[in-house]
Structures are given as C-alpha cells and as structure tokens.
Amino acid sequence: MDSAKNKGSPLAERRTITGFSNPLVKFLRSLREKKHRKREERFLAEGLRLLTDARECGVLPEMLVMAIGREPHPLLDALEEAVAAAGGEIVEMDEEILAKVTGKDNPQAVAGVFAEFDTRLANLDRSAAPIWLVAQALRDPGNLGTMLRTGDAVGAGGLILIDDCADPFSVEAVRASMGAIFTQKIAIARWDEFLPWLRNGDGGNGGQLVAASLRDPTDYREAPYAAPCFLMVGNESQGLPQAYEEACDLRVTIPMLGRADSLNAAVAGAVLAYEALAHLRPGK
Amino acid sequence: MDSAKNKGSPLAERRTITGFSNPLVKFLRSLREKKHRKREERFLAEGLRLLTDARECGVLPEMLVMAIGREPHPLLDALEEAVAAAGGEIVEMDEEILAKVTGKDNPQAVAGVFAEFDTRLANLDRSAAPIWLVAQALRDPGNLGTMLRTGDAVGAGGLILIDDCADPFSVEAVRASMGAIFTQKIAIARWDEFLPWLRNGDGGNGGQLVAASLRDPTDYREAPYAAPCFLMVGNESQGLPQAYEEACDLRVTIPMLGRADSLNAAVAGAVLAYEALAHLRPGK
Numbered sequence: 001m002d003s004a005k006n007k008g009s010p011l012a013e014r015r016t017i018t019g020f021s022n023p024l025v026k027f028l029r030s031l032r033e034k035k036h037r038k039r040e041e042r043f044l045a046e047g048l049r050l051l052t053d054a055r056e057c058g059v060l061p062e063m064l065v066m067a068i069g070r071e072p073h074p075l076l077d078a079l080e081e082a083v084a085a086a087g088g089e090i091v092e093m094d095e096e097i098l099a100k101v102t103g104k105d106n107p108q109a110v111a112g113v114f115a116e117f118d119t120r121l122a123n124l125d126r127s128a129a130p131i132w133l134v135a136q137a138l139r140d141p142g143n144l145g146t147m148l149r150t151g152d153a154v155g156a157g158g159l160i161l162i163d164d165c166a167d168p169f170s171v172e173a174v175r176a177s178m179g180a181i182f183t184q185k186i187a188i189a190r191w192d193e194f195l196p197w198l199r200n201g202d203g204g205n206g207g208q209l210v211a212a213s214l215r216d217p218t219d220y221r222e223a224p225y226a227a228p229c230f231l232m233v234g235n236e237s238q239g240l241p242q243a244y245e246e247a248c249d250l251r252v253t254i255p256m257l258g259r260a261d262s263l264n265a266a267v268a269g270a271v272l273a274y275e276a277l278a279h280l281r282p283g284k
Numbered sequence: 285m286d287s288a289k290n291k292g293s294p295l296a297e298r299r300t301i302t303g304f305s306n307p308l309v310k311f312l313r314s315l316r317e318k319k320h321r322k323r324e325e326r327f328l329a330e331g332l333r334l335l336t337d338a339r340e341c342g343v344l345p346e347m348l349v350m351a352i353g354r355e356p357h358p359l360l361d362a363l364e365e366a367v368a369a370a371g372g373e374i375v376e377m378d379e380e381i382l383a384k385v386t387g388k389d390n391p392q393a394v395a396g397v398f399a400e401f402d403t404r405l406a407n408l409d410r411s412a413a414p415i416w417l418v419a420q421a422l423r424d425p426g427n428l429g430t431m432l433r434t435g436d437a438v439g440a441g442g443l444i445l446i447d448d449c450a451d452p453f454s455v456e457a458v459r460a461s462m463g464a465i466f467t468q469k470i471a472i473a474r475w476d477e478f479l480p481w482l483r484n485g486d487g488g489n490g491g492q493l494v495a496a497s498l499r500d501p502t503d504y505r506e507a508p509y510a511a512p513c514f515l516m517v518g519n520e521s522q523g524l525p526q527a528y529e530e531a532c533d534l535r536v537t538i539p540m541l542g543r544a545d546s547l548n549a550a551v552a553g554a555v556l557a558y559e560a561l562a563h564l565r566p567g568k
Contacts, residue, residue: 149544255437271558
C-alpha cells in the first residue's frame, strides 16, 4: 500500500495501519458495542459531515481515522488540522480496514473517536432552553437520534433518557442525530432520580412535565405549555407507564383519526415539540 | 417433529413443512427481496398484531404461515378461521424454519402472504380525504412506513410515492407502518405522471400541492391549507428538487432554530400533516 503521499505532512505525528490484526482496529471495532463503549468511555462518529458538525460545535475527536487513499477535501483538511492542533491523534489505514471499522456503506472514509459526554442530570441547566425532550425506555437508536435532531431544530436544551433506553452514543443514534449529538445535552437517569430533580430544582419551580396521553382530553393545540417545558414520550410498544403519566403536570391528546392509537415515538415527540415551540417562542 | 396436535382440525386443508429445502420456504424467503416481490406480486407481513390489523381492515393473506409449536391465541384462531373461510391456504412449519422466513427476532411466529395492492394513481379518489401525503425519492423503508402510520393518524387518504422510493411492500416498511399499510391507499408514480394527474383532476381543481421549503418565508402555522391538500416531503439527503418545490401551490417554512437545516423526512411530514389537519379538520 502506498502511504508515502501522506508522509512529510506538516501535521503532528500520525500512525499508519495496514493490517487487520492491529490492536487499534480491534479497539475501533469494539466501539460498535455498548459494553465496550461504556468501558472505554468513548464513542465513534463516522463521516465527514458529522465530524465537521462536531468541529463547528467545538467538539473534536481524540483520534481521527482516515483512509490512506482518500480524496482530498477542504473540510477534511480543516478537521485534520484542528485535531492535530488540539493534540489529538491522526491515524491512517487501508480503505478495506477502515471499511471494517465504519461499516461498508460509508463512502466518506473518515471516523472519529470521541470521549463520551458527562450524562449526569446535575449537569443540565434547565433555564438554558424553553423546551427539553424526555424519552422513557426508548429502544430504537434511530428514534433516539431523530429526537436529538428534532430537539436541535426546536431549540431544545437536550434529551433526558429515562429508564432503559437505547444508547445515545451508538453509531446508529449518532448517525440519525445528524450532528445534534454535538448540540444537544444528554442526560441519563432513572425515573426516581429524574422526578425529584425536576420537582426540587430552581426552588421547587423546576419545570412542567408534559406527556401525550390517551387518558386526558386536553387538546395538544390548546394546552397551557410553560417553560421550561419537559416533553416526555414513552417506549415504542408500551408507551409511558400510567404512574409516569399521572406524575405529569399536563397530559395532552394528539388526535388519532385512524385505526391506530399511537404515533411513532419520535414523530409524537416532534409534533408535541413544535406545538410547544409555537406557544413558548419569544415574539410569537 | 410432532405435528399431530394440529391434525383433525375442522379447518380447511393445510400443509406441514418440516424441511428447509421445501420450495415454499424458498418462495417465502424470496419475498424479502424487492425483485421477487415484484415478480410474484406478493408481499409478506409478519406478526399476529399486523395480521390482525389486516383482518380487521378486511384484508386477508392468501397464505397464512404458522409455527407448529405455537402457543394458542384467540386472535390466531380468528385469523386462521378467516383465511380458511376465504379459501386461503394454511401452512405450518417447524419454528426454526419459520424463524428463517420471518427473521429471528420475531417471537410471534406467524406470517402472511398478501397480494400486492394496485398502486396506480388512477385508483385514488382524492375527494375521499382532506389530506394526502407525498414522498419523493424517500429511500428509508422505516421512514416510509412511519409516513403511512402518520397518514392513518391524521385521517389521510394515502401515500403517493414519487420517483425512486423505497418499496412500501418491504418487510421493514410494512412493519413500521404498524398496520397502516392496510388502511392507507398507496400509489407509485413518476413526477411527470403525478403532476398532470394532480392538475387535471376534478375539472382542473385537483388539489393543493404543499412542500416544506427553506426558500419561502410563509410560516407553516399561518399558511392557507386547502383540501384536498397534498403534503410533499423529499429525499432524506437531497430534499426536494427545486423544480418540484417551484411547482407547488404553497411552500411553507418550519422553524429550524438549531444548527441543522432539516428534519428527519418522516418527522417533517408529520409536523406538516398535523398542522394541515388543525386547519382542515371539520368543526375546528
């Protein structure tokens, strides 16, 4: 393999990997599994667009992995330069090896290893945004990433994951977030941590908890949303546990005119979020 | 394998399959691929809930496939009875073989083979519903199924697929539709068929074509939606071609307050559809 063309770059030290059996390849591949991500406290993000989103949000990978035979691209140069300037590591590898790491369908042969973010509730500043999304036992990483993306669009502060949700740092969730993983705060908590945090914050005025519900006749278009507004959606099959709904300050009904009695979880969250936005948005 | 317990049923003739090499197994597995679905004009739907949805919509599979060692269930009995009464075929097979057919993660070991629906535009009665969804080059079968599900929820008439979309009869799209594949009409057309159909229908008053757009300042909350209202979303990466947007009667803007400039396609469709519903719904 010809890696000579990248020799002599003015940039910082770099490694070149040409064998599948290199321990780094094993490490990178391991980050596709949750248990390894947790142990390493690292996650993977793939593709130039996503990594550029990260850079533009001021988040840089600790390690940038690129194909040896890549096409030059100004955004890739910018990324390489930023990672090197921040003391990160640049790794080049054979295309076929990188394909094993990133999944075959990725034509943009670049990936980054990021330190996982701090996901403690205590890190959230609830006054920073009028809307927060809350997902309970959401199992589909695509839905989770889509909720992050919607959160970014409505100017939410972040996504709070209650109970046993999919991993927001999975490759699928990161990809579906379309970069919102780098703009939205993420917190992970049990229900019995979340509710006291919500109720005891800001002198007992911690926020309004809202759920879409079939048990309450309040039309979601006419409901008295109040900031900070925490919009909660439940598990894809079960929905929210009844006790969770009952703990909400507001239960709203989204019309269901057809045969089905529920929407896709990410869709329900988005319909609620855009409605709350219209009520809460300054100047509207 | 003990299949004796199902012998002597009062129901119609049935076949029992105990070998992987049976041609029927190959046929069923082939329906996971689009080219075979097109050739056979058949598609697969899996799981008791989905098949019950179909039955309750008056749509029965031509063939019902069940695991030999299945747990009895009244809905399964109802399904079996309905299929037999309609002259359909009942097939039982070893669980491991059925798992190969349906995909391993399906604990409800039942599947149905359905005749594909007629997907010609000419079949749609646009006056039957105030809202219709239109997807252009939507490539993700999950998004497509989610749009069907949303269409059912807002009382839409159906989903029109323009240009090269994912196959609505794929197992993934059918599953994501949560039964809406059986309640929503589906039409497949090229843009240059769709536009004349829209414009020339009902004496030239065929419907209002609406797209979410970044090129127009009309707030999606304040737009003059009119029935029959055709809400169009574009491809996941490219969005709608500019010429398609320009052909629309109405271009509306959904606020994007974050870094990203677009929503997930199924989410955008749902936010638009619920907004149009609020404007068009009788009695509101």
